[in-house]
Amino acid sequence: MLKAVNRVLLGLLGLGLFALGGGVLLGGLDLQRHWGFDVPGWWPFRGPNDVVLGTEGRTRWREEYWWWPAVIAVLAVLLALLLWWLLAQLRRHRLGQVLIDSEDDVAAARLNGRALEDAIEKEAQALDGISRAHVRLTGRRTAPAARVRLLLKSHAEPARALEQLSRETLAHARDSAGLDRLPSEVRLREVRHRARRVA
Numbered sequence: 001m002l003k004a005v006n007r008v009l010l011g012l013l014g015l016g017l018f019a020l021g022g023g024v025l026l027g028g029l030d031l032q033r034h035w036g037f038d039v040p041g042w043w044p045f046r047g048p049n050d051v052v053l054g055t056e057g058r059t060r061w062r063e064e065y066w067w068w069p070a071v072i073a074v075l076a077v078l079l080a081l082l083l084w085w086l087l088a089q090l091r092r093h094r095l096g097q098v099l100i101d102s103e104d105d106v107a108a109a110r111l112n113g114r115a116l117e118d119a120i121e122k123e124a125q126a127l128d129g130i131s132r133a134h135v136r137l138t139g140r141r142t143a144p145a146a147r148v149r150l151l152l153k154s155h156a157e158p159a160r161a162l163e164q165l166s167r168e169t170l171a172h173a174r175d176s177a178g179l180d181r182l183p184s185e186v187r188l189r190e191v192r193h194r195a196r197r198v199a
Contacts, residue, residue, distance in 0.1 A: 009085070095137035098144050100178045111177055113137045113144075119176075120146065123169045129156025130165075131191050139183075146170065146184040151191055158188050 026032060027045025039046065061067040095113040117135045124133035132151040139145040148170075152161060165186060174182040 095139060095141065095144055097141050098137070098177055098179075099141045116173060116177060120148070120169055120173050123172060124148070124150065124165055127161060127164050127169065129153050129161050144179070144182065146173075146182055148184055148186045150186065150188050152188055153191055156190070162186060162188065 023043070023045050026039070027043075027050050028048055030048050032039050033047075044050070097113055098111040098116060100109040100111055117137055120135045121133045124130055124135070129152055130150050131153045134149040136147045137144045138147060148165065150161060150165070152158060166184070170182055170184055
């Protein structure tokens with residue numbers, strides 16, 4: 001749903017900016033006179049001397065008591081919507097449940113997403129060289145995916161830790177949940193430690 005909203009909003013925003021930029025460019029470069037065509041009567045930018053907001057537009061509602069509160073309210077709502085949209089992009093969608101098909105195809109069992117995340121985290125942290133693990137399930141309930149962040153100890157070998165995680169931990173999670181596949185994105189980071197001073 002979020003992807004569809006993003007595409008529609010970005011498409012509308014792009015069309016609006018394209019139309020506004022094209023209109024300003026058309027008037028600013030006086031292209032209608034150079035290329036010999038006419039613009040409609042309602043077109044706001046007719047030549048290089050036209051401005052985006054003229055004196056009449058700036059002063060028309062100045063004496064009305066409701067003008068500035070209305071402008072501030074509209075801008076506040078617009079800012080709130082933009083902030084909500086930005087936070088929606090930054091927040092990763094967390095999967096609450098994973099649907100597991102039963103063998104008799106009568107009903108699907110539901111596995112708590114947080115429980116599966118905790119199980120993967122605990123098994124990953126038990127692997128050699130891994131100090132801490134954080135797992136988040138994303139995707140659809142019928143096709144989950146895992147985002148894994150591993151904090152490696154200073155002596156850990158990243159390739160070996162990644163291989164163990166894939167071959168053991170994620171494979172166990174996939175098999176125990178009865179999933180055909182569990183696509184995973186793994187990020188590795190090493191524990192930072194202060195240098196020791198040697199006398």
